[in-house]
Amino acid sequence: MIRKLAPYTRGYRKWILFAVLCSAGESVLELLLPQAMSDIVDIGIAQSDRTYIMFTGLRMVVLAILALACGVGAAALAARAAMGFGANLRQAEYEQVQRFSFSNIEHFSTASLITRLTNDVASTQMTLFMGTRICVRAPVMLITALVMALRISLKLSQVFLVVVPLLIIAVVIVIRYVGPFFMALQRSTDDVNLVVQEDLNAIRVVKSFVREDREKEKFAVRNSTLRDTAERAFGFVVLFMPVITLLMGGTIVALMWIGGHYVADGTMFSGDLMAFFTYATEILMSLMMVSMVMMILTRAIACAKRIIEVLEEQPEITDTAADSALQVENGEITFDHVYFKYHPTAEGWNLTDVSLHIPRGATVGILGGTGSAKTTLVSLIPRLYEVSKGAVYVGGHNVKDYTMEALRDGCAMVLQKNTLFSGTIADNLRWGNADATDEQLRQACAVACADEFIDQMPDGYDTHIEQGGTNVSGGQKQRLCIARAILRQPKILILDDSTSAVDTATDARIRQGLRSTLPGTTKLIIAQRITSVREADLIVVLDDGRISGCGTHEELMATNAIYREVYDSQQEGVSIDG
Ligand SMILES: Nc1ncnc2c1ncn2[C@@H]1O[C@H](COP(=O)(O)OP(=O)(O)OP(=O)(O)O)[C@@H](O)[C@H]1O
Ligand SMILES: [Mg+2]
Structure with a gap:
């Protein structure tokens, strides 16, 4: 000792x-x-x-x-x-x-x-x-x-x-x-x-x-x-x-x-x-x-x-096998028979035999009930957790071949439970990119529809954020987190239920903005609302850790019972509201 x-x-x-x-x-x-x-x-x-x-x-x-x-x-x-x-x-x-x-x-x-x-x-x-x-x-x-x-x-x-x-x-x-x-x-x-x-x-x-x-x-x-x-x-x-x-x-x-x-x-x-x-x-x-x-x-x-x-304690995820020169070239993602569980001793899998190919630049919607392992699935892309069996490839290379820094530079993830740190709004945004100019901050905020409320604040970008971001609303916080991720100019952008507290119209504007400003970036959007993912190139439906269906809106409507059920229930909601 x-x-x-x-x-x-x-x-x-x-x-x-x-x-x-x-x-x-x-x-x-x-x-x-x-x-x-x-x-x-x-x-x-x-x-x-x-x-x-x-x-x-x-x-x-x-x-x-x-x-x-x-x-x-x-x-x-x-x-x-x-x-x-x-x-x-x-x-x-x-x-x-x-x-x-x-x-x-x-x-x-x-x-x-x-x-x-x-x-x-x-x-x-x-x-x-x-x-x-x-x-x-x-x-x-x-x-x-x-x-x-x-x-x-x-x-x-x-x-x-x-x-x-x-x-x-x-x-x-x-x-x-x-x-x-x-x-x-x-x-x-x-x-x-x-x-x-x-x-x-x-x-x-x-x-x-x-x-x-x-x-x-x-x-x-x-x-x-x-x-x-x-x-x-x-x-x-x-x-x-x-x-x-x-x-x-x-x-x-x-x-x-x-x-x-x-x-x-x-x-x-x-x-x-x-x-x-x-x-x-x-x-x-x-x-x-x-x-x-x-x-x-x-x-x-x-x-x-x-x-x-x-x-x-051995850090579970290390760079030992990584090639330090390798950078994420493009946002192509492949899951090859991936199995995953959080606890090695647990009996069941949290993800069972997931195989999935996402071409670069695609917009992918991920749907599924709570606990269906949506967050778990996307966490494997920036290697927040290590797969138990199978492999995840990003840009044609196994995620283990990248250094953690290179991989996470290439993938920006807006976590479901996100936090802001105490400091000004600009400080928080620069977490995404320390060298960003004021103009870049403004642009990213415009895409994330955050500019509208920042401009109304008396100190604008210098407004102080309390510890944990308690002095901004839930939706405002989500938009700041999206702007922070956009500033990284990532090859892959993952939004984990990141617009849940934003109204539908703003949600649509954010998606529109992302499409035009980050055209080459692969976008993974986890959402509860079908409207959020409806026009995606590919929609993945998860059920209890397995892929239940995969395809465009029309294809899933025709073939996937779970998807249709969710769609119908949300349509009902619309008609009651209307
Ligand atoms: N850190 C963890 N340790 C152990 N088990 C976990 C952990 N995180 C999630 N789980 C379990 O993994 C399963 C999938 O969880 P996950 O968070 O991926 O669901 P989700 O689809 O993102 O749900 P939601 O829509 O509520 O966000 C759940 O059964 C959950 O209990
Ligand atoms: Mg989740």
């Missing part, structure tokens, strides 16, 4: 080194203090030498100040290194998440990814901060004190042979049993984040359904689960403290008992016994520090594991 995380200390290793040196300096300086103290007693007081006492006292003050400076330095440097390490780790995780395909993200869930990027990183960096200091101080203290104690009395030191193994057993037990609790703790944090994230994103829905109380309850349940898990995890840790204290107390009692006998026997000086106590306390203190680190470490290990999971 350390090997996997070590690379992320890049740029901050020298600070870790300096922090370690400062900590070592601090410990050594502190160990010199008792020596000076005993010099005062043994030499200064014994010989009544006031100047010696004065100078030694002054030396002690200097030593203490130096130790303090080293301590502060160590803390500051360790903090700097730890924060840098955390930043590196977060950056690496974020970059990795950007490489993820949809199915990778669904595997972790967004909420869990957020915890892994924030909370988990914070815990690991905290461990690095505390660890660098204690990991140096504890061994230095332990070794020096042990050497001193052994020098005073080899016999009495045998007590440590009993105490130290006991302490090690206690630490091992804690690590074994507390580890899983900390894993559960991070999972509970995921759960809380999930509710917060979901509810805040959908706060309008929550309010419109007057669900605040229910949502509060839902949050309360998860929040108290988090509290209980934390109590259990830290309860174990707290339980560990009295055990340590007991061991320390026991050691002191044993030392007094055995040492007392030695003093009574005359085999040990009472002064030596006193000194032995001091060193024994130091040994136990350093062991306690080590066990504290171990405890922080158990949590950090749980967190680090979760971070490494993200870093090691």
